[in-house]
Amino acid sequence: MTLSAEALALYQDAVESLASNSPAWLAGLRRKALDRFATNGFPSPREEEWKYTNITAIERKGFAVATSMGEVDPAWIGSLLLPECWHLVLIDGHFARDLSHPALVGDVVFCDMEAAKLRHADLLAEGFGQAVDVDHGFIDFNTALFQGGALIRLNPGTRLEQPIQILHILTQAAAIPTRHLIQIGEEAEATVIESHAGVAAGLTAHVSEVLLGKNASLKHFIIQEDHQRAFHFGGLYVRQETGSRLAQTQFALGGFLARSEIHVTIGKDCETLLDGLHWANGRRHLDTHTRLVHAKPNGTSRENYKVIAEERGRSVFQGRIVVEPGAQKTDAAMNNRNLLLSDDAEVDSKPQLEIYADDVKCAHGVTIGQLDPDALFYLQTRGIDAESARQLLLYGFVNELIEAVDVEPLRGYLHRQLDRRFHAIPLEENP
């Protein structure tokens, strides 16, 4: 949908001010992106990829871009920051230096976007836009208007022992476009956690780009705990070179309307693991859209998405796997398990396989069901009442995914978050 003149004017000024403070190549990209956005607007539900997630509410809100950083309670921020991690905090898209660790330079570069423009302009120019291979309103909006973000760059062979955590905080009813560029050099290894939390009904419009060099390895996490009236778009675009490994896990626990996109171009001999959880309770609408392109032979991909849809919650999962001609010996499997727990909840699951090579293994499975009655009965025969048994099975459903998180401080955090949700029975962490 074409943007109205007023809506456009709102963003034009913002882009001009950002462009004046960007290198020429980026200023050019921003203006072009705004032109496209002016013509197309945000995606419309008429588009196949957006059929189940109607975002006209976002358009209607006409969010202005946040121009300053809101007030936050430092104790609350402290509770969101994970121990033993290297922190970078963005408040309303603005770099919160006081709450962040110092930037890293050397074999590991880790800094906020402003510092990146000043000190690592070459790295930025080299990697920016290299992993995004799709085009729609949110990406254009982000490219035109992003202000904050982070640059992560590992030189070949570097192993980053400490996980990086980038914490995004949203405090105002405004649009917050942020952007990260993550470049992991050959044989290098890193763990990156992107956390989102907020106290206001704004719009997160985030894009992360990841370039994984030969035999590089990245563990990547998205923890989405936005405000329950907030809108969230988060796109993760990854390009994997030969022999590299991506293990991505997302927990979508918050927001009012949240869409997560994960697009991966998978090279030769690569491994790509995607896991995730939607907890669509209340009136939450959670959408995950994945697109894995097996572009070269001998790639392995595994997707496991679990969904809880209860109360008036809604979950959408669209998983697309493309096996390009020549990508022989591809081994892809996608699984989506949905617990549909109330009459008013809704689940849509749409696997799509496009296979243009003949020697491949491609499997997909979708289940939509209730809690296992045999399991409920089993728990009840041990004295656990029906409601607690139900809670315990839900706990197990989620906990299975948490137990698989091999970053200790994050696993501990997720356990605590989970336990808070299960006040019905005092659950405890496993030792």
Added chain:
Amino acid sequence: MTDTLLKIENLHACVEDKHILKGIDLTLDYGQVHAIMGPNGSGKSTLANVLAGRDGYEITEGRVWYRGHDLLAMPPEERAREGVFLAFQYPVEIPGVSNIYFLKAALNAIRKHRGESEVDAMDFILLVKEKMKRMQMDEQFLYRAINEGFSGGEKKRNEILQMLVLEPTLCLLDEIDSGLDIDALKIVAEGIEALRSPERGFLMVTHYQRLLDYVQPDVVHVFANGRIVKSGGPELARELETKGYGWIEHYLEAQAR
């Protein structure tokens, strides 16, 4: 202890319009062990499930008295809290919930029902570890998800472990001996024997004499086609072992005529 432990009177049960239990009468006294034997599909598990309170059965006739209370009127968790325990023929796997958490939640639910305080965390660990030792189970099983990836025999041991921790009054054991190797059978049988006491009773479904060699029953019932067709002493089990169920078929044919 004035009332009988378990009294089943003319129990009829249907599943999806299929008549499965066709008039069961059985009285189990405190301190007794009754064995139930009988061909596949004769309704043994159905009886155990009905007693434990599984959904999906329609009780068309009959009553069940447990310590003088109407058992069928209670939801399954209340039966459990009142001391009824079912060891499943096929224990259920529950991913994501650790055995130890489950055991503790179960024990606390039962204690709460009795008006007792929650079990002390340290005491609980010591208690469970002691019982695990008896069942010769490695402690790592505590931290694994309930029955997930357990071998058939490990699942059965885990059932008896739960029984040892919860100390029920009425133990319904549905083929607790199936899938066990010779050593495991002995361990499981010793677990059962350890709980045998004048304050509780056992109803054991089994296909084999082996278990009954370790756990001597007071009464053996033979099930066929939803009925108890014969009851007797331990010698009845041995008779079955040698003769097979063939003679029951004669019995049924005779009855049908």
